[in-house]
Amino acid sequence: MTPLYARHKRTTLAIATAVAAGALLATGVTTGASAQPATGKAAPLAAAPQLLSNAARTALVKEKQADAAETATQIGLGTKEKLVVKDVVKDVDGTVHTRYERTYAGLPVLGGDLVVHTSPAGKTEGVTKAHSATIKVATVTPKITVAKAEKQALTAAKAAGSDKTAADGARKVIWAGGATPVLAYETVVGGLQDDGTPNKLHVITDAATGKKLFEYQGIENATGTGKTLYSGTVSLTTTLSGTTYSLTDASRGGHKTYNLKHTTSSGTGTLFTNTTNSWGTGTASSSTTDVTAAADAAYGAQETWDFYKATFGRSGIKNDGVGAYSRVHYGSSYVNAFWDDDCFCMTYGDGSSNTHPLTSLDVAGHEMSHGVTANTAGLNYSGESGGLNEATSDIMGTGVEFYAANSSDVGDYLIGEKININGDGTPLRYMDQPSKDGGSANYWSSSVGNLDVHYSSGVANHFFYLLSEGSGSKTINGVAYNSPTYNGATLAGIGRAKALQIWYKALTTYFTSTTNYKSARTGTLSAAAALYGTSSAEYAAVAATWTAVNVT
Structure with missing residues (x-):
């Protein structure tokens, strides 16, 4: 479950996944704004996704699943590993990006997702993996009981406010979210969190030692x-x-x-x-x-x-x-x-x-x-990947607002400005300078992953604003912005429409469940290269903008 903002136990409010969120139609852009209106009628880029009919998409999924065993061999997976198609994206030029979940000895591999990129001629051109190490464990027989794993999960859920006395279920998995894949239990506990938000806590427990390895909320949100x-x-x-x-x-x-x-x-x-x-x-x-x-x-x-x-x-x-x-x-x-x-x-x-x-x-x-x-990258709702998950929703929610071109709620780079959740008329988040909310990070640091995901999202939100509009002071649709940079660089921005296309392509074809900020830089550069070329101004802008938020 992903809520709009952090629960009340936090020191300040921040928007969550549940509220938790692109050819955009921008109007009334003023003073120095670089945003470009996008009507959706321009000739599509060769690397932009095609709109597939339901029948065509279903057929492509079946085709890729039928070839999954051969694909697994081609990309060097072990004999105990199998691929299950989760999603397919077909570009205008015929390139296909197939997102797979992975199993090992019949067990789901959490953090083992990957994307295979195939040329129009059917040749594998590259693979983007959530975990690059070989998936291999000594045994698939656990040393601890499922009851012990469930007890641990119930304790964690109780800390979040759940009053459940029994887990909703547990299953054996391979956990590939760490440096070395291990046999584990995934336990899910329901109920309610302390503020009334539904609870769907997933707890990953080492099946050999009983150590808690990871946890995340599954309520993301005529x-x-x-x-x-x-x-x-x-x-x-x-x-x-x-x-x-x-x-x-x-x-x-x-x-x-x-x-x-x-x-x-x-x-x-x-x-x-x-x-x-x-x-x-x-x-x-x-x-x-x-x-x-x-x-x-x-x-x-x-x-x-x-x-x-x-x-x-x-x-x-x-x-x-x-x-x-x-x-x-x-x-x-x-x-x-x-x-x-x-x-x-x-x-x-x-x-x-x-x-x-x-x-x-x-x-x-x-x-x-x-x-x-x-249903695409599946970014884990914890740490840096959780911040990227939250930022993606803020970025796309902003895209929706500009697209709607509604005179009662004009497009802006403020999140939740209408709902007055702070009680003083201020928005929940600011994309031009995230720290103005009192908790979000403007720039990356080694500790940013320790923040609540609604605050660590600030780095990516700032990146998106700078990539779209550039740095410094300007007014857009009547809202004043003043966006700084970590390195003092002056950025011009490439326009919101292009920034959205780059982020979406990275999300759907280059991000995985474990993508962190460094990997997001790599993924968006790959997206910019596919869409506009490695020698393009857009590619250079993506690199410069990540540097401007201290992601190198």
Whole structure:
């Protein structure tokens, strides 16, 4: 589970995965802004992803799975290792990037994911691995009992606020997240965290010594008229059945918006329906029947779907044309939001006094982008990879906001500026100078991975802003920014549209579950090289911008 910001036990607030989040349409850019409008109508780059039909994607997945054994041999895997296709990306020029999960002696290898890059002629051109060492363990027979592993996981979950007395399940795995692969147990514990956020804690335990190796949260996070709280009056695609309308968007994978009525249920809740095709009042109400929050959530899902499709040719979060669903009115006065990949859904709390729902446009984009990350690179939600996971949602949530070109919520490089979660009108995060939130890192250091992922994300957020807009003082869409650099360099920026394309390509074809900031530099340079060439200004800008945030 990935929430919008860090739980209340933290010293300050920071946006999380659950709120936890591209051809962009930028308007009103002023004074020195380098952002470029992107309408999605320009000729596609040769290395940009194709928009595949569901049938074409399914056929390509089957083809790659049929060839998986041969591929495993070609790239030098051992006889006990097998590959399972997770995703495929086909570029305009015919290059195919196949993302695989790996097994060893029939056990899943956590941290063993990899991407094989194949030329249009079918030749393997390279492999990007989460773990480069050979996967090999002396035995797949554990020395400790599963009960001991479960007890350890329950203790960790209790520290996070869960009152569960039994684990939801445990399985044997190969843990490849460290220097040497080991046999381990992966135990999952449910329940609720101390602030009411659902708990889905994954604990990895060495099956020989009983030592805890790793832990992470798995909760990451007809045309009607919507009168929203944050985005004004908008058009919503709905469904009419008989004489009843519902917040069901058949044109976007069947996305539905449900009402949890201030419960913390793990179910879907009640689908929003109405006898007219008008949704919300434009103001918030603490009532469980309030529809305004639902209108905001449905609009956010709609714009996020359209952003990914127009910008990257991606059809839905899994790129399979299937819509997620949204749940509003979660808990009572719950001040957070989250994405959960297991239910494939976004969930929004109503904020303080149940009158400040966390359903703004950039939060919605942030949420669903956690789903995209889960179904592509799968960045572990801990350490530096967790910071990159959070930053990806901030980056794409920002992309959604600019893409929507909504006059009531104009595009900016502020995160959560509409929801007033701090109570003083300030945003949750600042991409131009992340440290302004009081906790986020502007630049990389050896200790950045020890920060909460909502703060370590600052390095990548700063990188994205500088790559898009450049350094120094400027005003964009009426918002003033002043972005510094670690080395004092002056950067011009290449425009947001190009920066989004580079980040998305890196995420979907070069990042893996264990990517850290150094590897992110390598991955984005590979993406820039594929899209624009190694001698391009864009490639040079990516290198210079990482240096400007102290990632070398």
